[in-house]
Amino acid sequence: MKKIALLGFFITLLGCNQEYKYENKIKEDVIYLADDKLEGRETGSKGEQLAAAYIVERFKELGLQPKGTDGFYQSFSFKPKTDPHSEVAYTINPEDSTVTGTNVLAFIDNQAENTIIIGAHYDHLGYGSHGSLHRGEKEIHNGADDNASGVAVMLDLAAKLKQTNTSNNYLFMAFSGEEMGLLGSNYFTKNATMDLSKANYMINMDMVGRLKQDSTLAVYGVGTSPLWKQTLSSTNPGFKLIENESGVGPSDHTSFYLHDIPVLHFFTGQHDDYHRPGDDSEKLNYEGMNAISSYIFDVITDLDKSEKLAFTKTKNESEETPRFKVGLGVVPDYLYDGEGMRVDGVSEDKPAQKAGLQKGDVVIKLGDSTIVDMMSYMRALSVFTAGDSTQVVVKRNGETVEAVVQF
Structure with a gap:
């Protein structure tokens, strides 16, 4: 009888395993989250609530456990900042002037000692705020x-990790309030629904939908643990990696780095549609997103049997960034690793456009300063004030072009 009962248990277990089948829904998820009916998913809006409900249904579909303060949800209320340099004021008693954002959290409990946190923000700018x-x-x-792209990859990783790499637990998070100042991730780290001392590491995806033909992929936070560079290299299927050591940057991984948790942040670069109405689902590189998801999965797999990752502090590059009073009106190409600052987009009716600068130009001199990278570009820009004019020198299609820019 014992043998028959044992055999029945294994047959039942096998049947349960066969019931789960991985399905790639990256494109389907992006199309829903970036649909007009969600009205841009602004923090606290009806559209953001619709997006949150969709993410919850996807978590349920994958069989994940809720890990918020109210099921899958963790709500937080705050007063929007009037001073951009001040701290946000979270509030327990919402008033007419407060906004309520909602993080969405799900958990895979592998009965492990430590937990890997995988996140992406799902809020955006609504009608343009x-x-x-x-x-x-x-x-x-x-x-x-x-960042529908980042959420879709996060959900895909949840599907991939449902029954594999079981040496860690997994917390999957869709953050609210990122566009207003990393508010959702900041709130979570101060009001965590898990023991953050048991966090192994955090992986963040923000804007991973526009992988270029040269497969350039930026990875931030590689200096936050001694194992990152080796692991990223050994699992790389052919991406041209642009690595940045700092754990501090303009996305939600920063909130976790500031709590001494190793982080990685993946990013495929800015583009002309960044923070504009043209950032639509039909423009995304879905094959590229699939490849990025597989790469991150391979990184997690490579580290599955490792000890908890050691944390290392990195230089806070944002503290060294010069403050400037004027701008050229360009979108820098943050994935460019050559000499100079390459222009990835030119804003209308701004100094760069009026001076004749074009997308693809590489700024090599501004005023008296030689430009070798983004930091030297910002230092050069910091000496100018409104009304100043100066010479700018760019490389364009192999030729040197000079122009006068008026700030």
Whole structure:
């Protein structure tokens, strides 16, 4: 009888394992999250609530456990900042002037000692608030790349990790309030629904939907643990990696780094549609997103049997960034690793456009300063004030072009 009962148990277990089948829904997830009916998913809006409910249903579909304070949800209320340099004021008693954001959290419990946190923000700019670069009539900012792409990859990783790499637990998080200042991730780390001392490491995806033909992929935080560089190299299927050591940057991984947790942040670069209404689902590179998801899965797999990752502090590059009062009106190409600062986009009616600068130009001199990278570009820019004019020198299609820019 014992043998028959044991055999029945294994048959039942096998049947349970066969019931789960991985399915790639990256494109389907992006199309829903970046649809006009969500009206740009602005923090606290009805559209963001619709997005949160969709993510919850996807977590349920994958069989994940809720890990919020109210099921899958963790809500937080705050007063929007009037001073951009001040701390946000979270509030327990919402008033008319407060906004309520909602993080969405799910958990895979492998009965392990430590937990890997995988996250992506799902809020965006609604009809164009909080940093929109659009000039003109109000339009929906669908945020397909920023950041339906990251959420879709996060959900894909949840599907991939459902029954594999069981040496850690997994906490999957869709953050609210990122566009307003990393508010959702900041709130979570101060009001965590798990013991953060048991966090092994955190992986963040923000704008991973526009992988270029040369397969350039930026990875931030590689200096936050001694194992990162070796692991990223050994598992790399052919990406041209642009590595940045700092654990501090303009996305949610920063909140976890500041709690001494090793982080990685993946990013495929800015583009002309960044923070504009044109960031739509049909413009994304879905094959590239699939490849990035597989790469991150391989990184996790490579570290599955490792001890808890050691944390190392990195130089806070944001503290060294010069403050400047004027701008050229360009979108820098943050994935460019050559000499100079390459222009990835030119804003209308700004100094760069008026001076004749074009997308693809590489700025090599500004005023008296030679430009070798982003930091030297920002230092050069910091000496100018409104009304100043200076010479700018760029490389364009192998030729040197000079122009006068008026700030």
